Amino acid sequence: xxxxxxDLGAESDLRGRSGLIVMGGPQSANDPLPSLDAEIRLISQAxxxxxxxxxICLGSQLIAKALGARVYRNPEKEIGWFPIHxxxxxxxxxxxxxxxxxxxxxxxxxxxxxxxxGAEWLAYSDRCKHQAYRYPGNVCGIQFHPEITPPxxxxxxxxxxxxxxxxxxxxxxxxxxxxxxxxxCRVLTGWLRESKLV
Numbered sequence: 001x002x003x004x005x006x007d008l009g010a011e012s013d014l015r016g017r018s019g020l021i022v023m024g025g026p027q028s029a030n031d032p033l034p035s036l037d038a039e040i041r042l043i044s045q046a047x048x049x050x051x052x053x054x055x056i057c058l059g060s061q062l063i064a065k066a067l068g069a070r071v072y073r074n075p076e077k078e079i080g081w082f083p084i085h086x087x088x089x090x091x092x093x094x095x096x097x098x099x100x101x102x103x104x105x106x107x108x109x110x111x112x113x114x115x116x117x118g119a120e121w122l123a124y125s126d127r128c129k130h131q132a133y134r135y136p137g138n139v140c141g142i143q144f145h146p147e148i149t150p151p152x153x154x155x156x157x158x159x160x161x162x163x164x165x166x167x168x169x170x171x172x173x174x175x176x177x178x179x180x181x182x183x184x185c186r187v188l189t190g191w192l193r194e195s196k197l198v
Contacts, residue, residue, distance in 0.1 A: 014045055019052045019195050022059030024145070026161045028111060029061040029071040040066045052138035052195035054188075057109055060141030062134075067116035067135060074112040075185045078127045079165055080175045082107050084144055090122040095140060095190040096132070106148035108156065108165070113141075138194050146184040152173035
């Protein structure tokens with residue numbers, strides 16, 4: 001399946017697009033940035049026109065904000081490998097059905113969001129109540145990082161923008177503490193199939 005990758009702030013529209021995946025970043029969904037405003041408008045356009053949307057971390061927060069929900073600072077940062085617990089609704093969800101609860105995934109966020117009105121709550125962690133949700137039209141938000149790989153963890157820990165977060169941790173992050181590659185494939189394939197993109 002062909003896809004197009006665009007960096008945050010790059011001009012884009014949804015003509016000829018069948019789906020939209022919004023990834024993470026160090027920004028806050030509340031930062032007064034024209035690029036974030038444009039991204040929220042793009043997400044809103046996708047939802048209003050029935051284009052499936054998947055958001056990871058910041059992407060899940062931007063979707064929540066586009067749906068009118070509040071995004072705000074979590075009581076504590078959640079950085080590293082932590083268990084995700086799935087709700088009863090997730091047991092029949094195309095993305096999470098069959099994944100044991102709890103399952104350890106990678107996290108790197110300091111903010112959270114209220115569940116958008118009309119959304120179904122799918123997952124939580126001990127530190128953050130809203131970890132995944134589904135909104136009608138195959139719109140899915142995932143706060144944790146199913147897509148993470150050990151080299152990505154090593155890269156994020158070395159990036160200057162993240163060094164303050166790393167310095168505040170009680171110890172180093174082990175990039176190899178868990179292997180979620182198969183689960184990431186399962187989650188993404190579930191979303192693509194539900195979106196009729198494969």
